[in-house]
Amino acid sequence: MQGELHIHNTLSRKKEIFKPINPPYVGLYVCGPTVYSDVHLGNCRTFISFDIIYRYLDHLGYKVRYVRNITDAGHLEGDSDIGEDKISKKARLEQMEPMEIVQKYTVGFHEVMNMFNLLPPSIEPTATGHISEQIEMVKEIIASGFGYESNGSVYFDVEKFSRENNYGVISGRTLDDQLENTRDLDGQDEKRGRLDFALWIAAKPEHIMRWPSPWGWGFPGWHLECSAMSTKYLGQTFDIHGGGMDLIPTHHTNEIAQSVACNHAPPVNYWIHTNMLTVNGVKMSKSLDNWILPVELFTGRQLAKDSPLATPSQAILGDKHPLLEKGFSPMTVRFFVLQTHYSSTLDFSNSALTASEKGFQRLMNAINLLDKLKTSDKTTSDIAALEKSCYAAMNDDFNSPVVIAQLFEGTRIVNSVNDGHETITAADLALLKKIFHTFTYEILGLKNESTGGSGNALPESLMQLILRMRADARTKKDFSMSDLIRDELAKAGVEVKDGKEGTSWIYKG
RNA sequence: GGUCCUGUGGCCGAGUGGCUAGGCUCAGCUCUGCAAAAGCUGCUACAGCGGUUCGAAUCCGCUCGGGACCUCCA
Known part of the structure; x- marks a missing residue:
């Protein structure tokens, strides 16, 4: 009735008709945050994108199991597999227990997700909660011949894997190309091949976060948790895996290799990758000094240097943020994000946010007017066609900007009826209300922030x-x-x- | 250096062969005590050059510009 859903699959680089493995069930896995620092706006963009994907699949009647992990161990500082665990490092710097760091930033993450009106995932597993599953997976990979131990660490043999499998299946890069263009990194004596990556990393006694394993005390490699947890909760092959496109060449490439080596099956049918949020044309990232925190965007002010907690409700704010002219509400930001397709870069600017703020208010005003419209015996606009266009847009790879354009067509109709320039029947008005509620609230996940007209x-x-x-x-x-x-x-x-x-x-x- | 993506009107941003996307801004008109809000109208664009085609923003080639990845990153 609503037509076929098409999804752009990173594997084929084409739009494909979505066919779940075991309908009506759908497995959806999204790489979540590493909780060693605050989520910034770029992270939020990805999670908002997958929120509407989750919401739309649910709206279509699928029983979606949405798994989004929390990375609380195994993510290394620096550019090789010999660095320090990011969470351990932060714990040392802030003189806190690693689990305090994890708790602090997890709470902050949830609070921000809540402000942006994201639905919680079905399961939010943590890496530290699945150590034994990861150890089992490493054993399997060693047994299948693609993993080897070296001084208490276990590495994945990429070149051996490549002989029988396409290691670059998702990045589109050949092994030779990657071998030629990979930097020489220090301290890699333990590895057989320069592309090999760590499955399990030996930890020194002074290391705070470490677990016993068949290879001694250590901690899991970053890529392993997603393979282990997606397999556990969604099966060896599941429907959709998502994440930011910066994860393709390393994280997802290695994730696929591990899963194939362990389970002997391709892990995912549809890979969805979201594009980056940029500031003045440059990617917003943690390593560059151009990031904006949600709480800063909401208030227009900078987080104070001595702000003890980064949860928006507990933040201490300082001066005006250099990149922000004013504050913007969470729903304005969400609307701004959804006005661009998830696969395009989204460039942050004050003028673009201001334009979205006004547009969003216009949309909300129209929704508030819906209950006050007078009906007549004739409709001058085609309401059914509007609904069809909305579904067509969502079915075309979750094209939220086009859905919003259709909602503005609805806005024009509402205002025209209100002004007496157009008329609408009671039945069409009911349909129009349904369209606005379904797409604005249920699917795009927006909500009315202003209390006007009929409120308290x-x-x-x-x-x-x-x-x-x-x-x-x-x-x-x-x-x-x-x-x-x-x-x-x-x-x-x-x-x-x-x-x-x-x-x-x-x-x- | 290698691989890949991208360049749309004042700004943001959809659109992949033919039919006005949409939002914001600006100007005019209607409404109005004035203003705001709302409606209508206007500004009608596809980086440049060449090619394919009856026809291209959309396909191909070259040039120029921007970006991502190749190292932690959503």
Whole structure:
């Protein structure tokens, strides 16, 4: 009824018709954050993108098991497999237990996801909670001949794997190309091949985060957790795996190799990768100094240097942020993100955010008007066609910008009916309401932040009183009084809108 | 250096062979005590050069610009 869903698959670099392995069940795995620092806006962009993918699959009636991991161990600092665990390092620097670091940033992550109105995943497994599964997987890989031990660490033999498998199946790169263009890294004596990566890493006694294994005390390699946990919860081959496109050449390449070596089956049917968020055309990343934290974006101010906790509710704010002219609400940011397709780079700028803020308010105003529209015996616009266009857009690889364009067509209809330029039947109005609610709230996951018109009883009755006094003043041509009321309300964040049917108001904050 | 992606109107941003995307800005009009809101109208673009085609922003080639990955990164 809603047509076929097409998904751009990184493996084929083409849009393919989505066919689940075991309908109506769908397995969806997304690489989650490493909780050693705050999530920045670029991370949020990816998770927002997969939130609408999850929501739309759910809307289509699929029973989705959405797994998004928390990486709380095994992610190395530096550019080789001999560095320090990022969480251990942060714990040492902040003089905290590693699990305190993990807890602190996990709580912050959840709070931000909540502000952006993301649905929680079905399962949110942690790497440290699945050490034994990872050890079992390493054993399997060694047994299949693709892993080898060296001084208490275990490495994956990429060249051997490549003889029978396409190691670069997802990156599109050949082994020769990768061998030629890989830097020589220090301290790799333990590895047989320069592309080999760590499955298990031996830890020195002073290392805080370490676990016993058949190869001695150590901790798992970064790529292993996703293979182990996706296999455990979604099976050896599952439907969709997602993540940022910067994960393709290393993390996902190695993840596929491990899974194939262990399970002898391709792990994933559809790979979805989101593009990067840029600032002035350059990727926002943790290593560059151009990142913006959600709490900074919401307030327009910089996080104070001595802010103890990075959860938005506990943050201490300092001066105005150099990249921000003002603060933008979470839903404005979410709307801004969804106005670009997930596969395109999204460039951050104040003017683009401001444009989205106004557009989003216009959309919300139209939704607020829906309940006040008068119906007649004829509809002048094709509402059914609008619904069809919305589904067509979502089915075309989750094209949220086009869905939004359709919702603005709906906005135009609502406003025209409200102005008396167009008419709508009761049945079509019901359909129009359904379209707005389904796509704006349910699928795009937006919510109305402003409380205007019909909201709480007390502010509503107070506002009606004030607006009646203003109307009286206007009737008596006491315009200095009516304008004073309007201007003072504006200062308080309340915008009054005079229409043919009287005056309405909205709180803009 | 290698691999890949990309260049759309004042700004953001869809669109992969023919049919006005959309948002924001700006100008005019309608409505209005004025303003705002809303509606209508206008500004009608596809980096440059060449090729394929009846027809290209869309396919191919070259040139120029931007970016990503190759090292931790969503």
